[in-house]
Amino acid sequence: MASDILTLNAGSSSLKFSLWRTAAGIELHELLRGEIEKIGIAPHLSAREPGGRTIIDHDVGDGGAELGYDHLLAELFTRLSRYWPGGFKAIGHRIVHGGAIFTAPVRINGEVMAELAKLEPLAPLHQPHNLSGVRTCAALQPNVPQVACFDTAFHRTMDPLARRLGLPRAYEDEGMRRYGFHGLSYEFIATQLRAVDADLARGRVIVAHLGNGASLCAMHDGRSVDTTMSFTALDGLLMGTRPGALDPGAVTYLMRQHAMTADEIEDLLYHRCGLLGISGISSDMRTLLASNDPHARESVELFVFRAVREIGALAASLDGLDGLVFTAGIGEHAPEIRERICARCGWLGVAVDETANRAGRVRISAATSRLPVYVIPTDEEKMIAQHTSSNIGLAAA
Numbered sequence: 001m002a003s004d005i006l007t008l009n010a011g012s013s014s015l016k017f018s019l020w021r022t023a024a025g026i027e028l029h030e031l032l033r034g035e036i037e038k039i040g041i042a043p044h045l046s047a048r049e050p051g052g053r054t055i056i057d058h059d060v061g062d063g064g065a066e067l068g069y070d071h072l073l074a075e076l077f078t079r080l081s082r083y084w085p086g087g088f089k090a091i092g093h094r095i096v097h098g099g100a101i102f103t104a105p106v107r108i109n110g111e112v113m114a115e116l117a118k119l120e121p122l123a124p125l126h127q128p129h130n131l132s133g134v135r136t137c138a139a140l141q142p143n144v145p146q147v148a149c150f151d152t153a154f155h156r157t158m159d160p161l162a163r164r165l166g167l168p169r170a171y172e173d174e175g176m177r178r179y180g181f182h183g184l185s186y187e188f189i190a191t192q193l194r195a196v197d198a199d200l201a202r203g204r205v206i207v208a209h210l211g212n213g214a215s216l217c218a219m220h221d222g223r224s225v226d227t228t229m230s231f232t233a234l235d236g237l238l239m240g241t242r243p244g245a246l247d248p249g250a251v252t253y254l255m256r257q258h259a260m261t262a263d264e265i266e267d268l269l270y271h272r273c274g275l276l277g278i279s280g281i282s283s284d285m286r287t288l289l290a291s292n293d294p295h296a297r298e299s300v301e302l303f304v305f306r307a308v309r310e311i312g313a314l315a316a317s318l319d320g321l322d323g324l325v326f327t328a329g330i331g332e333h334a335p336e337i338r339e340r341i342c343a344r345c346g347w348l349g350v351a352v353d354e355t356a357n358r359a360g361r362v363r364i365s366a367a368t369s370r371l372p373v374y375v376i377p378t379d380e381e382k383m384i385a386q387h388t389s390s391n392i393g394l395a396a397a
Helices: 069-083 110-117 127-140 153-157 169-173 183-196 248-257 262-271 274-279 285-290 294-317 328-333 335-343 354-359 380-391
Strands: 003-010 014-023 026-037 044-048 054-059 090-095 146-150 204-209 215-220 223-227 323-327 373-375
Touching (some): 014 069, 014 380, 044 069, 090 127, 183 204, 183 215, 183 380, 204 294, 204 328, 248 262, 274 294, 328 335, 335 373
Parallel strands (some): 003 090
Antiparallel strands (some): 014 026, 215 223
8 A cells, every 4th residue: 555755854944845655665756845935934835746847836825924834834734635635644854963862763752852852952053943843743743653864863873083072071971072964865875876886885985965055974885984064064164154164263252352142153153154154145156156256256266175175084084085976956056166176186086077067967077087976966855755664664674
């Protein structure tokens, strides 16, 4: 018997969702995916079938900025029920932070929610919204099991030394360590790479998840060895509105010289830095690449520089490098950024085939390249659906 699984990825200004069908022993089949965007401004719900046909496209309510997840999800469930009146067998959620306790997907109950709520200070931009979606689904669909799928779980294989922060041990004991994020994306890429290049998948690979949130992951045989994001999703690469690696002294300077509170600093670091802060124009890489403004050019150059520097560091963590993979919004759709990064990785033996890169092929490395370079689209939603299906026994593992 077929079963439908809803996946949710709740953020502060958008709620992404997808619907999948599965049956015992049969691979997941995508039915649709979409999002509610402009939450808090003018919420708009849209959904598309895999072929691209739009089947839902309308404003939610009267554009009221105060609509909460209860109203938005109720609207989503109502709309979806018109197409799939049988309802859902399970709901899978992307939960950004699983802390030290949750290292694999887990069925959600009251005890799990209490533990996840304790982690909100570690991911203030994401965790509260993730959990709000869970609570609302529990109220609206109380008999439907929910499964939490964690972005941090993939990095559980990192060596203890790679997890350590240079803080007194007492802080380590309370959970201050390097966790890493984007794990659902990296897990999906690890599975896809086995089909694209099985030999490379067993080797030492750096995957570049480049988007508004950006990070790198060093993998060996499909397992996380090291990554650029750390205790929070602020560390590592330059991002759309986040600064990436930052001298901690810069924070104490802002506190003393600008009398900034913790909340003000948090807002600055999560919402007003990165590409947006440097360019003064936009956090969108497409806008910056199209601009002739020198600040826009500088922000792009810094994005590339920081990515290349971190690739070098992760190659050291791997004791060498066998291949490079690009994924996510910028990684998949910005050939100029891929080209620039690879050009500065020539010392590693990387060379790009410009025609293949611009044409959007899967393998973009030149015949002369010592290392293969791939572009592989990520699909966090499918990974969530697979984990949800396996967790509640809807399909064969």
